[in-house]
Amino acid sequence: MIVMVTGGARSGKSSFAERWCMKQAKSAIYIATAQAFDTEMEQRIALHKEQREGKDFHWTTLEEPIRLAELLTSHPILLGGNVTGEAPLVLVDCLTLWLSNVLLTAGDGPEAGVIVMEQMEQLEAAIKAYPGTIVMVTNEVGDGIVPEYPLGRLYRDLAGVLNQRLARISQQVFLVTVGIPIELKSKEYLL
Numbered sequence: 001m002i003v004m005v006t007g008g009a010r011s012g013k014s015s016f017a018e019r020w021c022m023k024q025a026k027s028a029i030y031i032a033t034a035q036a037f038d039t040e041m042e043q044r045i046a047l048h049k050e051q052r053e054g055k056d057f058h059w060t061t062l063e064e065p066i067r068l069a070e071l072l073t074s075h076p077i078l079l080g081g082n083v084t085g086e087a088p089l090v091l092v093d094c095l096t097l098w099l100s101n102v103l104l105t106a107g108d109g110p111e112a113g114v115i116v117m118e119q120m121e122q123l124e125a126a127i128k129a130y131p132g133t134i135v136m137v138t139n140e141v142g143d144g145i146v147p148e149y150p151l152g153r154l155y156r157d158l159a160g161v162l163n164q165r166l167a168r169i170s171q172q173v174f175l176v177t178v179g180i181p182i183e184l185k186s187k188e189y190l191l
Contacts, residue, residue: 007176087132
């Protein structure tokens with residue numbers, strides 16, 4: 001099963017995704033895509049880890065800021081290398097941070113968008129092939145103003161493409177706003 005959780009910044013999407021996972025299993029793999037480039041981000045990451053550890057639930061944290069598709073298709077724990085032999089429940093937090101990491105490593109040349117699109121295709125294939133349940137947290141970045149700079153506009157556009165592609169393959173898509181999750185996929189109007 002593929003589940004997507006989206007919303008704006010500080011909407012409650014990560015905590016909802018964690019609670020959703022905790023209702024489904026006794027443990028899960030938490031794939032963190034954030035990188036600590038400064039003290040404030042180090043503190044945020046530490047707080048998130050502390051909050052996860054304080055619950056009666058076992059999280060195994062894997063950190064992968066860029067090679068997410070590779071991790072999903074090759075890490076022994078994710079391929080059933082646990083006591084049950086089944087693929088564990090996975091929570092990826094967050095796809096838009098992953099996208100930012102990939103875009104920044106692609107450079108600022110005209111080929112950056114092409115490089116990122118190739119990475120998106122690989123990620124989509126890895127998610128579709130994952131034999132267990134995967135929950136993906138992402139930001140809805142298209143509701144704000146148009147970014148002033150070309151890189152910001154490219155990021156916004158690529159985030160929209162990524163979110164649409166992954167929502168299409170998801171069985172459930174939740175929009176979280178002001179801490180309230182709404183399931184969207186079951187309400188989809190098909191033409």
